[in-house]
Amino acid sequence: MNSKFWIIILAAPLLIWTGFNPSAFSMAKPPPRVAHILFSGLALGELKPCGCAKEEEQGGFERRMTFIKSARDRLKDVLLVDVGDNFKEPTEQGKLKAKFITSALSRMSYDAVALGDNDLVYGNDFIRGLKNFPWLASNLEFTNGASLAKVRIKKMDNGAKVALLAVGDPALYHLTGHSNLKMTDPAATVRAHIKTLNEAEETEKPDLFVVLSHMTREAGLKLLDVEGVDVVINGNIETEIDEIDMKPVRRNGGIFVQPGPKGQKIGELKATLSAGSETVYELKMIPMDSSVQFDPEMVKLYEAYNDGVEELFLASLSTRRKKAGARVYAADKVCKTCHAKAHEIWSRSKHAGAYATLRKANKAFDPECLQCHTLAFNQPGGFVSENDTEELENVQCETCHGSSLQHVEAPGPGFGANARDSCKRCHFGDHSPKFNFKGYWSRIQH
Secondary structure, three states, rough: OOOOHHHHHHHHHHHHHHOOOOHHHHOOOOOOOOEEEEOOOOOOOOOOOOOOOOOOOOOOHHHHHHHHHHHHHHHEEEEEEEOOOOOOOOOHHHHHHHHHHHHHHHOOOOOOOOOOOOOOOHHHOOOOOOOOOOOOOOOOEOOOOOOOOOOEEOOOOOEEEEEEEEEEEEHHHHHOOOOOOEOOOOHHHHHHHHHHOOOHHHHHHHOOEEEEEEOOHHHHHHHHHHOHHHHHHOOOOOOOOOOOOOOOOOEOOOOEEEHHHOOOOOEEEEEEEOOOOOEEEEEEEOOOOOOOOOOOHHHHHHHHHHHHHHHHHHOOHHHHHHOEEEOOOHHHHHHHHHHHHHHHHHHOOOHHHHHHHHHHHHOOOOOHHHHHHEOOOOOOOOOOOOOOOOHOOOOOOOHHHOOOHHHHOOOOOOOOOOOOHHHHHHHOHHHOOOOOOHHHHHHOOO
16 A cells, blocks of 8 residues: 555644644744834934033933944844934034934934924924934924925834834924914824825734824823824923923833933834734933043034034124123132132132133134033133133132122122022033032132
């Protein structure tokens, strides 16, 4: 008898006993697919940490580029997004920063950047003028021009499809006075887009819905209750000293996360998608500290920004000379005449070398630095430049005690009694996060 016959006869009971189902081989469960979502935002004009406080020496685009390149090398299927609020002050220097930031994000190949209310500080034309920049605004459009992208689909190499949406709270934007905006309800907009995308052909349906929200934490959390939303990455910052709660919230099978303020911490969210199972999320918040090296390309871009700041400083020199007007500050050498002991203590302090630190960092022309490293920069009678007012360099006696020409002419008790209040003009936020008057005064007591 043919041997094949005996093999079939002998195997038949085994197949029956194991409950063999031929279709099971063609319907094998696919392996899990992973999406790595890197998220940032809330830079608020911070291009790099100023270096004034070592405990806050985190952040900067020079480090961020290094981290992103490293992440793309060690991870597969990376999605890179930003929640916005990257711009800050409506000044010429602020616009230079905005150009640096958008150039940096473009070079990093971001997949989507949400439009925060602070990002409208230079007007709608500035936003529209950034050709090919990955703005994403699902519930916002300009009434006087072309709208921005409303949805983006990222197809991973492993086959997973991620749908990206970005919505903002209209109250935040309208309060900024931008009249050329039309905004729809955030939750309703998300529902409508999810419905449309889910009605696509089976092979085109997204596997993961990610919403970039520009709202308060409380408002952003409500988006987790919208059916179909898997990930909410939220961000909103009003001032540079705002604190951000970076603890994730898990609800309805989804997750809510927020990036660190001022680019100090980048989020890395690993989403593992398995057929028939809930998506599993793993979150890391990566500090952009001194362990992350500067990227050479970003270093060159920052040098170009620095050159632009110096050009602005020189161009505004004549205007600032006129604004300075008559002299009102005596300067430290005059104070020394009567207060030799106090002057000696001051001369040994970091205050006395404040301007030298700017020279060393090539920042002796940066207005944002000069206001805390010189005497009354950009104020009547105050520091103009090292060539014009060299005697007003550094943090001097009158920085705390006030202009003293009248006191010199008619010395008397009680002068500068409110000096304590002046400390907080520079010792605040990231510049001096551990400041307390008692501890700091002990270093310069006189």
